[in-house]
Amino acid sequence: MNYVDGEFVDTGNCFENISPVDGTVINQVSEADRALVDRAVASGRAALEGEWGKMTLAKRCELLHNVADGIEARFDEFVAAEMADTGKSFFQARTIDIPRGAANFRAFADMVKSQPSECFHTDTPDGRGALNYSVNKPLGVVAVIAPWNLPLLLMTWKLAPAMAAGNVVIAKPSEETPATATLLAEVMHSVGIPKGVFNLVHGFGPGSAGEFLTAHEGVDAITFTGESRTGSAIMKAAADGVKSLSFELGGKNAAIIFADSDFDEAVAGTARSVFTNGGQVCLCTERVYVERSIFDKFVAAMKVKAEALKIGWPLDEDTDMGPVISHKHRDKVLSYYASARDEGATVVTGGGIPEFADDRDNGAFIQPTIFTGLSEQAKIQREEVFGPLCHITPFDTEAQAVAMANGSDYGLAATVWTTNLQRAHRVAQQMEVGIAWVNSWYLRDLRTPFGGVKLSGVGREGGVHSLAFYAEPMNICIKL
Numbered sequence: 001m002n003y004v005d006g007e008f009v010d011t012g013n014c015f016e017n018i019s020p021v022d023g024t025v026i027n028q029v030s031e032a033d034r035a036l037v038d039r040a041v042a043s044g045r046a047a048l049e050g051e052w053g054k055m056t057l058a059k060r061c062e063l064l065h066n067v068a069d070g071i072e073a074r075f076d077e078f079v080a081a082e083m084a085d086t087g088k089s090f091f092q093a094r095t096i097d098i099p100r101g102a103a104n105f106r107a108f109a110d111m112v113k114s115q116p117s118e119c120f121h122t123d124t125p126d127g128r129g130a131l132n133y134s135v136n137k138p139l140g141v142v143a144v145i146a147p148w149n150l151p152l153l154l155m156t157w158k159l160a161p162a163m164a165a166g167n168v169v170i171a172k173p174s175e176e177t178p179a180t181a182t183l184l185a186e187v188m189h190s191v192g193i194p195k196g197v198f199n200l201v202h203g204f205g206p207g208s209a210g211e212f213l214t215a216h217e218g219v220d221a222i223t224f225t226g227e228s229r230t231g232s233a234i235m236k237a238a239a240d241g242v243k244s245l246s247f248e249l250g251g252k253n254a255a256i257i258f259a260d261s262d263f264d265e266a267v268a269g270t271a272r273s274v275f276t277n278g279g280q281v282c283l284c285t286e287r288v289y290v291e292r293s294i295f296d297k298f299v300a301a302m303k304v305k306a307e308a309l310k311i312g313w314p315l316d317e318d319t320d321m322g323p324v325i326s327h328k329h330r331d332k333v334l335s336y337y338a339s340a341r342d343e344g345a346t347v348v349t350g351g352g353i354p355e356f357a358d359d360r361d362n363g364a365f366i367q368p369t370i371f372t373g374l375s376e377q378a379k380i381q382r383e384e385v386f387g388p389l390c391h392i393t394p395f396d397t398e399a400q401a402v403a404m405a406n407g408s409d410y411g412l413a414a415t416v417w418t419t420n421l422q423r424a425h426r427v428a429q430q431m432e433v434g435i436a437w438v439n440s441w442y443l444r445d446l447r448t449p450f451g452g453v454k455l456s457g458v459g460r461e462g463g464v465h466s467l468a469f470y471a472e473p474m475n476i477c478i479k480l
């Protein structure tokens with residue numbers, strides 16, 4: 001169901017939600033039409049001018065903590081829903097996706113309470129001076145458009161600061177993953193978020209709810225997470241309305257492993273950064289650069305890691321990797337596997353589809369894959385694949401590794417593995433990315449700036465960066 005103006009709405013026009021595990025139909029999803037999007041915008045505007053706009057900060061933060069409580073109270077339902085939509089493992093859903101859904105609301109409910117505002121005493125020629133202070137006002141009606149890879153985590157990563165800053169939101173989850181967003185609407189409704197503050201519209205991008213939102217004259221800002229080319233399309237749609245935009249886009253992330261790294265740690269950490277969530281995390285590594293003296297040993301060790309991954313039923317406790325999100329996406333990843341082979345890659349492991357001889361053969365399962373032997377100009381070195389694969393390349397000098405890692409049109413994340421302190425700082429700071437991890441990956445502090453450079457995004461969210469994006473600071477000058 002959609003959720004607009006405090007009501008669950010079925011437009012009567014549905015699309016099927018297909019399981020990536022076995023190809024069965026999970027449920028029917030009500031697609032929002034333009035009229036429902038219009039109603040959501042009007043309801044949001046009324047909420048801003050009504051109860052929500054007048055609510056105290058303390059009460060707003062209390063409600064956001066209640067939303068977090070509501071997610072935790074229905075934790076198992078959220079886990080099951082996320083796994084059903086995505087096929088991700090029980091481990092991933094229960095240790096990352098759903099806990100972060102609650103954590104995002106708690107983090108921003110707490111951070112916004114201690115958000116300072118500026119004040120300056122200004123000298124004036126008459127000696128009496130002036131007082132310049134600023135107040136933070138909300139942007140207004142914010143469209144939140146989210147992807148399918150970490151559905152609840154990424155939607156709430158935007159909803160939480162937007163609502164903490166006093167905005168009203170219209171959320172549009174991916175058409176692939178409607179379930180946890182709908183559960184979230186039930187939680188919002190049950191904890192008493194005033195009608196119009198949180199709205200949920202299901203649908204697609206072009207010619208559907210996504211596009212209706214981005215071109216809507218009543219939407220004040222758009223925060224989008226998804227493919228870079230979609231970001232460009234949304235930027236065009238929003239241009240006439242001169243809307244505030246925050247974009248978290250694609251990545252083609254590099255890992256650099258020096259011979260002076262802790263070898264076992266570097267192998268384990270890099271394998272995790274390549275294969276987590278089937279490689280369907282924007283921060284995942286797809287390009288691995290290894291110092292030549294340990295190259296063969298490292299490739300062999302990564303092969304062992306890839307072949308040890310248990311690809312199975314998401315609910316099995318020991319499953320490491322489920323299917324990718326859809327047959328369509330699997331075909332895209334397989335086309336990159338084929339292009340790598342066509343360009344002469346060595347297939348270290350994988351490259352195809354696993355066979356189970358059960359219903360999983362109707363799912364979108366794919367083999368974890370490692371390639372070597374290609375140049376930096378190869379297709380899988382230039383383009384984001386967003387699947388469980390990497391290409392491993394040897395390097396001889398630090399400068400060469402830095403140049404290759406930076407030689408991408410993307411710039412989201414990088415990992416650097418070394419035990420040399422100076423080298424760790426030196427190389428990390430040279431990475432042309434928004435986030436560099438040293439001897440770690442996806443270690444997250446929600447107060448830090450998060451975002452990408454180049455094709456990987458526009459702006460930063462996280463901590464004060466989120467609160468800055470979702471606010472309109474206003475300066476008031478008082479002549480004394």
Ligand SMILES: NC(=O)c1ccc[n+]([C@@H]2O[C@H](COP(=O)([O-])OP(=O)(O)OC[C@H]3O[C@@H](n4cnc5c(N)ncnc54)[C@H](O)[C@@H]3O)[C@@H](O)[C@H]2O)c1
Pocket residue numbers: 145146147148149150154172173174175203204205206209210211214225226227228230231233234248249250251281282384386412452456457
């Ligand atoms: N940088 C990050 O934080 C981050 C996080 C997760 C995923 N991603 C990126 O997202 C991509 C995978 O997610 P995806 O396939 O859902 O991305 P996508 O761009 O296909 O879709 C993302 C969302 O945008 C909507 N959409 C599509 N076209 C639209 C349009 N023209 N107007 C309005 N809305 C539109 C979709 O319905 C979906 O809800 C990968 O490229 C990945 O790198 C980036």
Ligand SMILES: N/C(=C\C=C\C=O)C(=O)O
Pocket residue numbers: 149150154157280281282283444450
């Ligand atoms: N934005 C975040 C993760 C993004 C993952 C991309 O797929 C986060 O952890 O806050």
